[in-house]
Amino acid sequence: MAPKRPGKEIASSSAGGHRKQASPKNHGITFSTPEQRSMYKSLLSKPLHPCRYPNNYDMIKLGIRDNVYMLLNRLGWVDLLRPMKGYENFTYKFLSFIVFTKYRMNFDNPDHRVYFRLMNIDYEMSHENFCNEMGFANAGFIQDSCNHDLRPEDYNPITFWQSITGLHQYNSRSNKASNIHNLVLMYLQRAMACTIWGRKEVGTTRTDELFMLWAMLKNCHVNTCFYLLDYLASLGTKSSVRSEIVVGGIITFIARQFGVGEDQGLNRIEGNNRLNIKTLVAMNFIKPHPPAIITFEFSSMCLSV
Helix, strand or coil, rough: CCCCCCCCCCCCEECCCCCCCCCCCCCCCCCHHHHHHHHHHHHHHHCCCCCEEHHHHHHHCCCCHHHHHHHHHHHCCCCCCCCCCCHHHHHHHHHHEEEECCCCCCCCCCCCEEEEEEEEEEEEHHHHHHHHHHHCCCCEEEECCCCCCCCCCCCCCHHHHHHHHHEEEEEEECCCCHHHHCCCHHHHHHHHHCCCCCCCCCCCCCCHHHHHHHHHHHHHCHHEEEEEHHHHHHHCCCCCHHCCECCHHHHHHHHHHHHHCCHHHHCCCCCCEEEEHHHHCCCCCCEEEEECCCCCCCCCCCCCC
């Protein structure tokens, strides 16, 4: 059994048996339960795509870099959204094993717990200690649909959506990201959709993404690790309804925070991992006009409101 790190509530141990060599079938994973093997097989049927991260050069060309980083910094996300490569073995292994147990009986001091695997080392710890390892505070608001009282009292998704789109209709499942008027907020929504809530198609705005935009503008702290764990765990339990996996870079970031280097990553997830102008054109975020002139329109809504 591998030793615990001093002062950390991390139970880590080598998976049972001899370590297997990585192969196309199991990516070097040693399964402990039939459920884990079943989860892996389900995940394996989903194509992997790279996360797409904010791109400095093109943000400067669009004139939004300073405001984007100012708002990301309010949530402590600047390092989290620096470009990272994704790897098949990290991604499949982490998602096959992660279990996030939310404790709902004590809202003031909940004992959420997480279990996951990096390489062939198991980790089990409290949500608080996961936050410490990740470098995020175990504090801030959580917009949990099962615990409505945990939402900020002054947050109203309908009125906020109206304020950034000018639309009076709100549908949490079909709000088009292209309706957001402000270029900075529109870019941030796409950055979140391509990383933290990774998905290939980013036409709509998730309720979590909308809440994060509000929190950035209000300079309101959120519990980043809760959102990360909740979403990553859902990719396993609900993998059958998702057609792709777009969180490899985020899992590499987690692995790095726990001391697992990229040199242990196998089978890099190929593709463009930058939210650059070419990607934005493909997303209909901006429109090219001959001769290769990029145009865009956005509102001048004050970012401090």
